[in-house]
Amino acid sequence: MARFAVRRFMSMLALLFATSVVVFGIFEIIPSYNPARAIAGRNANKTTVQEVSRKFGFDKPFYAQYANTMKLIFTGQIVDYQDQLNVVDQFKQKFPATLSLVIPAGIIWLIAAIVLGSVGALKAGKFADRALMVMAIVGVSIPVFLLAAVLLYLLAYKTSVFPNTGYVSLTSSPAQWAYHLILPWFSIALLSIGFYSRVLRGNILDMINQDFVRTARAKGLSQRDVFSRHVLRNSLMPIITLFGLDFATLLGGATLVTETVFNIPGIGQYEAAAIGNLDVPPILVGAMFTAFFVVIFGAFCDLFYALLDPRIRLSG
Amino acid sequence: MAERLLEVDNLQVSFATEDGVVRAVDGVSFTLDRGEVLAIVGESGSGKSVTSMTLMGLTRGVNSRFGGSAKLKGKELLSASEEDLQKIRGAEIAMIFQDPISSLSPVHRIGDQIVEQIRAHDKKISKAAAFDRAVELMERVGIPHARGRARAYPHEFSGGMRQRAMIAMALSLSPSVLIADEPTTALDVTIQAQILDEVKDLKEHSDSGIIFVTHDLGVVADIADRVIVMYAGRVVEKGTLDEIFYDPQHPYTWGLLGSVTRMDRDPPKRLPSIPGLPPSLINAPAGCHFRPRCPHEFDRCREVPPLEARVSEAPDHLDRCWLSVEDKRSRREVEGRIGLVKDTVPA
Numbered sequence: 001m002a003r004f005a006v007r008r009f010m011s012m013l014a015l016l017f018a019t020s021v022v023v024f025g026i027f028e029i030i031p032s033y034n035p036a037r038a039i040a041g042r043n044a045n046k047t048t049v050q051e052v053s054r055k056f057g058f059d060k061p062f063y064a065q066y067a068n069t070m071k072l073i074f075t076g077q078i079v080d081y082q083d084q085l086n087v088v089d090q091f092k093q094k095f096p097a098t099l100s101l102v103i104p105a106g107i108i109w110l111i112a113a114i115v116l117g118s119v120g121a122l123k124a125g126k127f128a129d130r131a132l133m134v135m136a137i138v139g140v141s142i143p144v145f146l147l148a149a150v151l152l153y154l155l156a157y158k159t160s161v162f163p164n165t166g167y168v169s170l171t172s173s174p175a176q177w178a179y180h181l182i183l184p185w186f187s188i189a190l191l192s193i194g195f196y197s198r199v200l201r202g203n204i205l206d207m208i209n210q211d212f213v214r215t216a217r218a219k220g221l222s223q224r225d226v227f228s229r230h231v232l233r234n235s236l237m238p239i240i241t242l243f244g245l246d247f248a249t250l251l252g253g254a255t256l257v258t259e260t261v262f263n264i265p266g267i268g269q270y271e272a273a274a275i276g277n278l279d280v281p282p283i284l285v286g287a288m289f290t291a292f293f294v295v296i297f298g299a300f301c302d303l304f305y306a307l308l309d310p311r312i313r314l315s316g
Numbered sequence: 317m318a319e320r321l322l323e324v325d326n327l328q329v330s331f332a333t334e335d336g337v338v339r340a341v342d343g344v345s346f347t348l349d350r351g352e353v354l355a356i357v358g359e360s361g362s363g364k365s366v367t368s369m370t371l372m373g374l375t376r377g378v379n380s381r382f383g384g385s386a387k388l389k390g391k392e393l394l395s396a397s398e399e400d401l402q403k404i405r406g407a408e409i410a411m412i413f414q415d416p417i418s419s420l421s422p423v424h425r426i427g428d429q430i431v432e433q434i435r436a437h438d439k440k441i442s443k444a445a446a447f448d449r450a451v452e453l454m455e456r457v458g459i460p461h462a463r464g465r466a467r468a469y470p471h472e473f474s475g476g477m478r479q480r481a482m483i484a485m486a487l488s489l490s491p492s493v494l495i496a497d498e499p500t501t502a503l504d505v506t507i508q509a510q511i512l513d514e515v516k517d518l519k520e521h522s523d524s525g526i527i528f529v530t531h532d533l534g535v536v537a538d539i540a541d542r543v544i545v546m547y548a549g550r551v552v553e554k555g556t557l558d559e560i561f562y563d564p565q566h567p568y569t570w571g572l573l574g575s576v577t578r579m580d581r582d583p584p585k586r587l588p589s590i591p592g593l594p595p596s597l598i599n600a601p602a603g604c605h606f607r608p609r610c611p612h613e614f615d616r617c618r619e620v621p622p623l624e625a626r627v628s629e630a631p632d633h634l635d636r637c638w639l640s641v642e643d644k645r646s647r648r649e650v651e652g653r654i655g656l657v658k659d660t661v662p663a
Contacts, residue, residue, distance in 0.1 A: 220406030
């Protein structure tokens with residue numbers, strides 16, 4: 001267990017290093033990129049820009065700039081170039097909105113995928129299964145920005161069943177919070193519901209013909225117990241791996257499109273603005289944030305996996 | 317006379333597949349009494365497993381069709397409701413499967429899997445009491461340190477121990493009928509012998525009726541009272557252990573007996589085998605199913621021979637072959653032992 005934790009920690013450090021070098025390096029080779037000019041402002045003259053460049057260390061070699069930036073990030077003093085705001089503070093401030101978006105969406109898609117995947121498998125080949133198949137393909141094929149826009153147009157603009165974008169924090173009004181987030185939740189969840197339910201359906205159909213399922217039936221268990229305790233339990237494994245990684249990337253700001261369309265002030269929206277401004281510090285911190293979650297959730301998944309399947313031993 | 321447990325009469329099982337209807341079991345009849353071991357013998361695809369699984373309703377499905385009758389203590393199984401069958405499965409008829417590696421759930425503890433079966437039938441028993449019972453059962457089938465081992469997972473057991481656990485599970489509700497579907501096939505020879513001893517022990521110390529499904533006549537000689545030989549969905553010969561081994565009437569039985577390697581004779585240059593393959597059950601040959609592989613085949617074999625007694629001194633010894641008894645007795649002698657054909661391939 002300690003070995004597992006240490007190894008995961010090492011791989012996290014390696015991943016953070018690699019991610020940060022790549023992201024930092026990309027901006028080094030963008031031709032028109034000049035952070036000093038962005039900081040100095042539109043009307044600054046050449047000497048001002050040079051001064052800013054010296055002050056922020058942009059004239060130093062790549063590795064020195066990188067080391068300096070990393071130091072600022074890990075001491076929590078990194079500021080963005082655009083508004084000189086502390087990036088870590090910004091992340092802290094915007095993370096609750098992203099959590100509000102991602103956690104319920106994850107729960108929705110997991111439950112819906114398990115239910116629909118089970119129905120698809122139990123009714124394999126019948127009408128319900130075929131209908132779900134079509135819906136899954138539609139769900140997987142529609143891009144999030146289109147789905148979000150269509151949902152907003154039909155349910156917020158045309159009929160005003162739901163509010164037209166915006167965000168209310170959970171602490172100020174739980175009801176309004178949920179009411180404002182229902183459409184974003186479903187926009188995020190739909191793609192995964194389609195994909196996960198088809199994967200689960202396939203797993204269940206493989207599992208149902210296993211010898212131990214026949215044993216379970218031969219023991220005299222009810223069909224429900226055979227399904228839930230033996231078939232489903234064994235079919236969920238691959239879904240959990242998928243879920244861990246998808247969930248981690250969403251937490252790290254992959255909700256960019258959804259947050260932008262629905263005007264939710266989370267990490268995704270913040271990142272979208274930073275990318276538009278070629279503002280390196282938020283982009284860099286965002287990428288490292290995602291890498292961090294991917295490793296953490298990967299480890300969680302493996303722990304959960306080992307809990308579900310005793311044949312799996314934790315290793316690095 | 318011992319209580320009659322099972323009465324199977326003209327059982328038919330067919331499955332609709334994309335290629336056509338597979339007649340997996342075609343007119344199988346047998347009975348099973350308390351304390352008796354009935355062996356069902358045949359190659360893969362002869363319908364022996366389907367026959368035994370049908371008794372538990374495990375072959376039911378949208379594509380399955382059943383005919384004839386199968387009664388447990390007078391109660392019809394083929395038309396029983398799913399709820400009734402659930403009560404019978406595991407409690408009245410229990411089954412041990414071929415491969416103990418894949419037949420146990422990989423993610424549940426051995427003890428819990430036995431507890432699950434006990435509690436499926438006895439709703440009042442507490443978890444702890446059921447667990448104690450599971451430990452007792454595991455001890456009974458020779459699993460050492462049963463209390464600790466009950467908390468282990470199947471992958472932590474050896475193949476033989478897993479099969480013992482399967483047997484413990486099957487015995488957990490003292491079923492009247494125990495079906496062992498090739499319980500030793502997936503095991504090492506030494507472990508096979510141990511598991512067979514377990515089954516023999518059961519035969520002596522419980523009053524269950526045991527159906528032993530196998531393709532291994534060596535195993536049959538060890539434990540069976542009566543034997544059914546199946547070929548391509550049909551019973552081709554049926555009799556007591558002695559009748560089948562010392563006076564086999566059907567050429568297929570000769571072939572099976574001839575393929576058994578014997579420790580008490582010089583080893584043959586080549587292991588004898590029955591030439592050819594079992595027929596597809598979708599387009600089974602007309603007449604006797606064994607005809608295409610049978611060296612003794614003649615014109616009459618195009619008609620299906622009825623399963624009937626042909627040996628006058630043994631009225632319960634039935635077979636499906638048109639040859640006269642005298643003919644059979646002379647033709648089955650191959651190089652001083654029973655066999656189908658002389659091996660013509662030089663060594």
